[in-house]
Amino acid sequence: MAVPHVFTVEPLGADLQALAQCLVLEATALPTVGVRFGFEDPTAVTWVARRVGNVCGFASAVRIGVGLHLTALAVEPSLRRRGIARALLRAAAAETREIRLEVWVGNLAAFELYRSEGFVVEQMLPNFYAPALYGSSRDAFLMVRRRPSV
Ligand SMILES: CC(C)(COP(=O)(O)OP(=O)(O)OC[C@H]1O[C@@H](n2cnc3c(N)ncnc32)[C@H](O)[C@@H]1OP(=O)(O)O)[C@@H](O)C(=O)NCCC(=O)NCCS
Numbered sequence: 001m002a003v004p005h006v007f008t009v010e011p012l013g014a015d016l017q018a019l020a021q022c023l024v025l026e027a028t029a030l031p032t033v034g035v036r037f038g039f040e041d042p043t044a045v046t047w048v049a050r051r052v053g054n055v056c057g058f059a060s061a062v063r064i065g066v067g068l069h070l071t072a073l074a075v076e077p078s079l080r081r082r083g084i085a086r087a088l089l090r091a092a093a094a095e096t097r098e099i100r101l102e103v104w105v106g107n108l109a110a111f112e113l114y115r116s117e118g119f120v121v122e123q124m125l126p127n128f129y130a131p132a133l134y135g136s137s138r139d140a141f142l143m144v145r146r147r148p149s150v
Helices: 016-029 084-093 108-116
Strands: 008-011 044-051 054-064 067-075 098-104 120-125 140-146
Touching (some): 008 084, 016 044, 016 054, 016 067, 067 084, 084 108, 098 108
Parallel strands (some): 067 098
Antiparallel strands (some): 008 044, 044 054, 054 067, 098 140, 120 140
16 A cells, blocks of 8 residues: 655654654764754754654754754655655744754755745855865855744
8 A cells, every 4th residue: 555645743852762763864864963852952942744653854953042043954865855844944933033054055955945935045154064074065055034023
């Protein structure tokens, strides 16, 4: 029987099994560790996308001042381009008036996602990433999305 593409998005909470799945997914998708969770940082907040119970994506952030700083976002490779990252980003953005993040200048998929969700480049960050991980092209964009106050 075919597995449906339906997914749900919710806060990670204290679900250690889901946290472990986030870490595995991050290790396959990103060269750095950005998942943040409440045991290590009380300002951390992570949302998970689940499909038939298993984590298929996550967005992780820390609270800074009036907003959130996104520290990691990843989606299971076989389930990309189905709106999972957009849903995770919207869950995070719904909580705050301002959300900021760094993205590698060569990461077109992520850049397009953020741009389409209203993020703008606030600053170029030269040599932001470690050379061991990104080689000679390691600049990042600092991107920000601010919602007008209501
Ligand atoms: C970036 C990433 C999280 C996107 O996840 P996703 O679930 O596939 O994204 P979505 O399906 O929600 O896509 C939303 C929009 O992002 C843009 N986008 C996503 N993947 C893209 C790609 N490969 N090329 C161009 N644009 C892309 C599109 O605008 C897309 O909208 P559309 O499908 O209607 O055209 C995923 O590719 C990933 O996990 N990459 C590895 C980890 C990573 O780079 N994380 C970001 C670190 S800053």
